[in-house]
Amino acid sequence: xxxxLHPGTVARLHIPPRSLEGCLYASLWRDLSAAATxxxxxxxxxxxxxxxxxxxxxxxxxxSGRVRELGIGTEAARDVDAGxxxxxxxxxxxxxxxxxxxxxxxxxxxxxxxxxxxxVAIRPEALQAMTGxxxxxxxxxxxxxxxxxxxxxxxxxxxxxxARDEQTARRTLEDFLLPRWRAVRDxxxxxxxxxxxxxxxxxxxxxxxxxxxxxxxxxQAERRIKQWSGQSLRALRLVSRAEAAFQQVRKLxxxxxxxxxxxxxxxxxxxxxxxxxxxxxxxxxxSPEELRRRVAQDEAFWAYRxxx
Numbered sequence: 001x002x003x004x005l006h007p008g009t010v011a012r013l014h015i016p017p018r019s020l021e022g023c024l025y026a027s028l029w030r031d032l033s034a035a036a037t038x039x040x041x042x043x044x045x046x047x048x049x050x051x052x053x054x055x056x057x058x059x060x061x062x063x064s065g066r067v068r069e070l071g072i073g074t075e076a077a078r079d080v081d082a083g084x085x086x087x088x089x090x091x092x093x094x095x096x097x098x099x100x101x102x103x104x105x106x107x108x109x110x111x112x113x114x115x116x117x118x119x120v121a122i123r124p125e126a127l128q129a130m131t132g133x134x135x136x137x138x139x140x141x142x143x144x145x146x147x148x149x150x151x152x153x154x155x156x157x158x159x160x161x162x163a164r165d166e167q168t169a170r171r172t173l174e175d176f177l178l179p180r181w182r183a184v185r186d187x188x189x190x191x192x193x194x195x196x197x198x199x200x201x202x203x204x205x206x207x208x209x210x211x212x213x214x215x216x217x218x219x220q221a222e223r224r225i226k227q228w229s230g231q232s233l234r235a236l237r238l239v240s241r242a243e244a245a246f247q248q249v250r251k252l253x254x255x256x257x258x259x260x261x262x263x264x265x266x267x268x269x270x271x272x273x274x275x276x277x278x279x280x281x282x283x284x285x286x287s288p289e290e291l292r293r294r295v296a297q298d299e300a301f302w303a304y305r306x307x308x
Contacts, residue, residue, distance in 0.1 A: 004046075006042060009034060010029065011305070014028075023126040049111065055198060058120065068093045099144075105283070197240075205229060208224075209228075253296070
């Protein structure tokens with residue numbers, strides 16, 4: 001069953017200040033408790049959240065309520081009301097603060113109706129430079145924020161969990177990151193920060209890798225890209241192409257234009273419509289048409305709606 005859009009929930013995306021360009025990609029605020037204050041009730045399905053594969057790292061703080069991961073399988077992809085992991089019981093409740101690395105597939109989470117969460121997407125090479133974390137250990141994983149072995153980050157964690165609202169959380173994090181980002185910015189960025197979007201970021205990484213190893217092989221440049229991003233150049237290309245295709249779908253919908261999947265596949269370099277379908281299902285868990293419908297109609301797909 002679907003989880004129809006609920007007017008009482010809050011979902012916002014914020015673009016970081018210019019001083020943190022090249023480091024933070026975006027912050028997300030999700031507040032389900034706002035519905036309860038209006039005397040409204042959320043279903044279990046409306047308390048779920050679906051996220052696609054991503055090349056970015058993530059930091060998340062649950063300021064109230066709890067969140068746990070749900071499995072994604074064939075039946076779950078058909079029915080977001082399932083409420084359980086189709087391959088077993090739901091996962092345990094996650095720590096209030098977590099760090100996650102780039103992931104090759106989608107994720108689905110269940111929150112309690114009183115949940116308020118602040119999340120940020122951060123470029124992996126910036127996180128690595130500021131913390132020294134091994135991106136290979138974070139790939140496709142979610143770990144307690146204590147994974148960062150630094151007392152200053154532990155103090156940040158406590159301050160974030162004590163934040164009462166979105167504005168305080170965002171200001172606390174940005175104030176913490178700014179001096180640390182300034183200390184490594186020239187190391188991570190050779191010049192201006194990459195433009196928004198996965199394609200511009202991927203191109204920036206490739207140029208940096210080539211410049212860092214002038215006269216060396218393409219294979220060595222690709223190894224450097226994987227070291228900095230946690231993913232192969234091929235994986236980055238796949239998610240970059242999918243993002244561009246998804247953005248075109250949203251634009252067509254806003255302009256009340258028809259989405260012709262075969263034409264979309266051709267425009268974005270897929271071999272054919274079937275190729276587009278396979279890649280979309282691998283990255284999101286759904287076919288292109290089913291994903292388009294759910295983004296438009298399901299509360300659980302709020303992250304897709306605010307991202308573009």
